[in-house]
Amino acid sequence: xxxxxxxxxxxxxxxxxxxxxxxxxxxxxxxxxxxxxxxxxxxxxxxxxxxxxxxxxxxxxxxxxxxxxxxxxxxxxxxxxxxxxxxxxxxxxxxxxxxxxxxxxxxxxxxxxxxxxxxxxxxxxxxxxxxxxxxxxxxxxxxxxxxxxxxxxxxxxxxxxxxxxxxxxxxxxxxxxxxxxxxxxxxxxxxxxxxxxxxxxxxxxxxxxxxxxxxxxxxxxxxxxxxxxxxxxxxx
Amino acid sequence: xxxxxxxxxxxxxxxxxxxxxxxxxxxxxxxxxxxxxxxxxxxxxxxxxxxxxxxxxxxxxxxxxxxxxxxxxxxxxxxxxxxxxxxxxxxxxxxxxxxxxxxxxxxxxxxxxxxxxxxxxxxxxxxxxxxxxxxxxxxxxxxxxxxxxxxxxxxxxxxxxxxxxxxxxxxxxxxxxxxxxxxxxxxxxxxxxxxxxxxxxxxxxxxxxxxxxxxxxxxxxxxxxxxxxxxxxxxx
Numbered sequence: 001x002x003x004x005x006x007x008x009x010x011x012x013x014x015x016x017x018x019x020x021x022x023x024x025x026x027x028x029x030x031x032x033x034x035x036x037x038x039x040x041x042x043x044x045x046x047x048x049x050x051x052x053x054x055x056x057x058x059x060x061x062x063x064x065x066x067x068x069x070x071x072x073x074x075x076x077x078x079x080x081x082x083x084x085x086x087x088x089x090x091x092x093x094x095x096x097x098x099x100x101x102x103x104x105x106x107x108x109x110x111x112x113x114x115x116x117x118x119x120x121x122x123x124x125x126x127x128x129x130x131x132x133x134x135x136x137x138x139x140x141x142x143x144x145x146x147x148x149x150x151x152x153x154x155x156x157x158x159x160x161x162x163x164x165x166x167x168x169x170x171x172x173x174x175x176x177x178x179x180x181x182x183x184x185x186x187x188x189x190x191x192x193x194x195x196x197x198x199x200x201x202x203x204x205x206x207x208x209x210x211x212x213x214x215x216x217x218x219x220x221x222x223x224x225x226x227x228x229x230x231x232x233x234x235x236x
Numbered sequence: 237x238x239x240x241x242x243x244x245x246x247x248x249x250x251x252x253x254x255x256x257x258x259x260x261x262x263x264x265x266x267x268x269x270x271x272x273x274x275x276x277x278x279x280x281x282x283x284x285x286x287x288x289x290x291x292x293x294x295x296x297x298x299x300x301x302x303x304x305x306x307x308x309x310x311x312x313x314x315x316x317x318x319x320x321x322x323x324x325x326x327x328x329x330x331x332x333x334x335x336x337x338x339x340x341x342x343x344x345x346x347x348x349x350x351x352x353x354x355x356x357x358x359x360x361x362x363x364x365x366x367x368x369x370x371x372x373x374x375x376x377x378x379x380x381x382x383x384x385x386x387x388x389x390x391x392x393x394x395x396x397x398x399x400x401x402x403x404x405x406x407x408x409x410x411x412x413x414x415x416x417x418x419x420x421x422x423x424x425x426x427x428x429x430x431x432x433x434x435x436x437x438x439x440x441x442x443x444x445x446x447x448x449x450x451x452x453x454x455x456x457x458x459x460x461x462x463x464x465x466x467x468x469x470x471x472x
Contacts, residue, residue, distance in 0.1 A: 002457045073454065074454075096458070099456060099458050099462065100456060100462070100466065101456060139457065141456065183470075217469070219309040220336060220337060220375040220376060221238045221375065221376055222336065222374065222375065222465075223332070225462070226332045226462075229458075229465035230336065230465045230468060230469030231469060232466060232469070233468070233469030234419075234469040
């Protein structure tokens with residue numbers, strides 16, 4: 001937790017904030033080992049970042065005097081389209097990509113996605129939001145990403161994708177692609193990453209037909225969470 | 237497991253190989269679901285990669301007819317110097333960096349490394365090798381990386397580092413650095429990544445004095461395993 005995220009409802013008047021949530025209270029006390037009188041980095045969810053001086057600290061609550069003095073880091077101008085990964089990977093990818101500054105996620109069906117993953121509790125709004133918060137705390141950011149789920153591949157690609165990629169560089173990360181992944185892209189990007197085992201030939205063809213450009217980062221196959229980091233590192 | 241690694245001692249004559257290790261046997265049977273008559277991708281440790289046709293398959297052993305027809309993917313020309321991470325992270329970084337093609341690791345002491353990590357069983361030769369193998373299986377590679385451990389920071393930096401960086405671009409990933417991390421580097425690189433919490437000012441100064449160039453990938457702090465992937469994606 002490089003930044004402690006505070007919520008609007010935790011702000012009292014005159015620059016005071018009160019945290020009662022045990023996860024953050026215990027983390028500040030036991031991991032950051034911050035004592036009354038010391039400063040920690042704080043950020044207001046969807047707002048600015050700054051410093052908080054610990055005024056009082058008990059196992060149940062913590063009072064801080066906060067000042068939000070600067071803007072959060074710049075966002076990555078990317079829409080990340082992910083074939084639904086297995087639940088553990090879903091959490092890792094969301095956290096890592098959020099820490100890197102991704103603000104827009106679209107999770108889609110694909111043939112090699114085990115259908116049972118759609119019933120996983122990790123997709124709930126609450127658990128998804130938790131991964132976002134963990135990613136923001138890690139990346140020292142405050143702006144909560146958005147996510148949407150598209151459970152039907154073909155209608156999504158045919159009816160929605162063309163609008164999404166308008167004015168953006170539409171990259172399909174695909175191990176078999178001939179073109180290398182571009183670097184240091186200045187404008188907005190749509191990056192689509194397939195499931196373990198890859199998109200099927202049909203899926204790649206349909207994505208290509210609707211504007212996505214297959215690109216490769218080499219012969220090596222990486223786990224989804226590492227592939228996303230390597231791709232984002234390369235593209236931006 | 238995108239590639240099943242075979243060992244020299246598993247090769248019988250006439251292109252036959254016999255696997256008795258339960259981890260690979262069960263993975264091929266239960267995860268890859270490959271049956272006799274089917275082909276799987278195989279590679280000989282530190283050798284070539286190719287195809288194996290399953291001849292027989294029992295819970296105890298598997299016979300394959302193998303042919304090694306191509307070279308493993310190109311290596312990344314990088315020496316990765318890592319401040320010893322916490323044990324779980326050590327495993328993740330080794331796997332991810334190996335999957336990306338890193339062949340040379342140096343693990344060093346630094347001030348913010350919890351000294352107890354040096355006693356972790358994950359640093360044993362056996363467990364370290366296991367992470368390398370998992371990374372190779374993921375990245376479809378066969379060449380086992382090398383690793384060395386330097387438990388004293390100052391003698392390493394003063395006496396060994398200058399020789400290691402000779403003829404290589406010596407990059408120190410440091411969140412506070414002014415220069416951005418270079419992209420698309422053609423020649424060999426030494427990349428040094430600090431612990432969670434970063435190197436101390438003294439450590440950064442000593443590394444700089446002995447030739448390392450501090451570079452940044454932005455204000456965001458990433459977990460070590462994701463930072464390494466983003467850096468390698470950017471540099472190569």
